[in-house]
Amino acid sequence: MATSSSPAARRGPGAKSAERRRSIVDAAHAVFAERGYNAGSFQAVADRVGMSQTGLLHYFPTKSDLLLAVLQRRDEVSNAATDPSAGFAESVLLTAQANERIPGVIQLYAVLCGESTTADHPARAYFTTRFERLRAGTADELRALQREGVLSRHVDVTIAAASLAALWDGLQLQWLLAPEEVDVVACLRDYLDALFARP
Amino acid sequence: MATSSSPAARRGPGAKSAERRRSIVDAAHAVFAERGYNAGSFQAVADRVGMSQTGLLHYFPTKSDLLLAVLQRRDEVSNAATDPSAGFAESVLLTAQANERIPGVIQLYAVLCGESTTADHPARAYFTTRFERLRAGTADELRALQREGVLSRHVDVTIAAASLAALWDGLQLQWLLAPEEVDVVACLRDYLDALFARP
Known part of the structure; x- marks a missing residue:
């Protein structure tokens, strides 16, 4: 139940996931700003944020x-x-x-x-x-x-x-x-x- | 040489091809006007103009x-x-x-x-x-x-x-x-x- 969780527990995996999502989006913003629509690839975004393409697909399936x-x-x-x-x-x-x-x-x-x-x-x-x-x-x-x-x-x-x-x-x-x-x-x-x- | 061809010969295959091209484009215009970008297919255009998809691809490869x-x-x-x-x-x-x-x-x-x-x-x-x-x-x-x-x-x-x-x-x-x-x-x-x- 949400009310029984400590603030830290509540911030736990959800907050980490939100942070990771945010850094992926920042990386993607930078990649598309630099390279444009065609050249901006999943791989380039994954490289910039330091994770695998598979990891990236977990957050953004398409x-x-x-x-x-x-x-x-x-x-x-x-x-x-x-x-x-x-x-x-x-x-x-x-x-x-x-x-x-x-x-x-x-x-x-x-x-x-x-x-x-x-x-x-x-x-x-x-x-x-x-x-x-x-x-x-x-x-x-x-x-x-x-x-x-x-x-x-x-x-x-x-x-x-x-x-x-x-x-x-x-x-x-x-x-x-x-x-x-x-x-x-x-x-x-x-x-x-x-x-x-x-x- | 262009000057030695009769008008009919000059109108021949080139003119027919241009006419055919024109009727394909008219058919495609009608198909996209009716169905929009997604539903407007090569097949629908070919059907409307009464030719095969292969025939259509001869005029418009993509x-x-x-x-x-x-x-x-x-x-x-x-x-x-x-x-x-x-x-x-x-x-x-x-x-x-x-x-x-x-x-x-x-x-x-x-x-x-x-x-x-x-x-x-x-x-x-x-x-x-x-x-x-x-x-x-x-x-x-x-x-x-x-x-x-x-x-x-x-x-x-x-x-x-x-x-x-x-x-x-x-x-x-x-x-x-x-x-x-x-x-x-x-x-x-x-x-x-x-x-x-x-x-």
């Missing part, structure tokens, strides 16, 4: 499981890194700038996101939920800015929230294919400047 | 070859369907409306586009070129609208061209995952209205 865990970690890291004192637009631009330094992870995101639109894809639920939350969260932030008088009340925040997320994803796709020609941050800044200048 | 041909056909159909008398914004919205009726083809586009960002993917050159042309073509159209005084000269047409393509792709991704919640046409209209209203 490549999809591991890739999803990397994307979830990316969401956590990204949320934690957001400076609460930065304004809405500034936070978006800072995150977009940070993403330019991890093209391998952005590529992983782009591949899985595209594939997730097919029926029964293992990442479909993750992306559906991610976009729902992202749209709802952004709409809430924009509504607050309308109350503060920073954003025009004529802006449809539901449309703006979906559009900002869409613009960002689409720009990253073009940037992955032509990094010298597409400036994600400049395009996002242009959209946000125009949004906040609306009468 | 699924990637066939999928790319479907996307190229989609570009042709989309360009041909554009009403030259319709304005820039109206053409975009009409195409976006038409896309809502072929989610299977849009899904095919989304999957291949995401996957094309990986090194050595067979669709990488197609998407890189497609985006280059799309950005250049849209920027030209927007520049013409600036000369006509319809669009503010303060709009950066390079940024607007990349952004419009990006917004559209990103919206379609979200729409494929949540068709009841994301209104691609409404979001594109909102962006274009705001763009043409810029001072």
Whole structure:
């Protein structure tokens, strides 16, 4: 029974397992950030974390499981890194700038996101939920800015929230294919400047 | 020598082969439009066009070859369907409306586009070129609208061209995952209205 276990016992195997899981995901994040989607292999992740492929498969039975865990970690890291004192637009631009330094992870995101639109894809639920939350969260932030008088009340925040997320994803796709020609941050800044200048 | 062949002979096997290719691509377009990326199989395409899988493989050795041909056909159909008398914004919205009726083809586009960002993917050159042309073509159209005084000269047409393509792709991704919640046409209209209203 949980209540009769000592704190140490309760932290025991479960906590160790969670720690190991975490270090695998960190290693996988680093491997995909360095090598991209194709070259990032189970073996490379196992090597980096110092365990066998069989050991790794115990934690993540398929490549999809591991890739999803990397994307979830990316969401956590990204949320934690957001400076609460930065304004809405500034936070978006800072995150977009940070993403330019991890093209391998952005590529992983782009591949899985595209594939997730097919029926029964293992990442479909993750992306559906991610976009729902992202749209709802952004709409809430924009509504607050309308109350503060920073954003025009004529802006449809539901449309703006979906559009900002869409613009960002689409720009990253073009940037992955032509990094010298597409400036994600400049395009996002242009959209946000125009949004906040609306009468 | 080409000049010594009769017109019929010149149309001969080459023309037949081109016709056959064309009917395969039409059949594949229909199959993917109906069934989507996963369920759209070589066998289903072969059945529809009335040939064997082996015969089909003679024209399209891999699924990637066939999928790319479907996307190229989609570009042709989309360009041909554009009403030259319709304005820039109206053409975009009409195409976006038409896309809502072929989610299977849009899904095919989304999957291949995401996957094309990986090194050595067979669709990488197609998407890189497609985006280059799309950005250049849209920027030209927007520049013409600036000369006509319809669009503010303060709009950066390079940024607007990349952004419009990006917004559209990103919206379609979200729409494929949540068709009841994301209104691609409404979001594109909102962006274009705001763009043409810029001072």
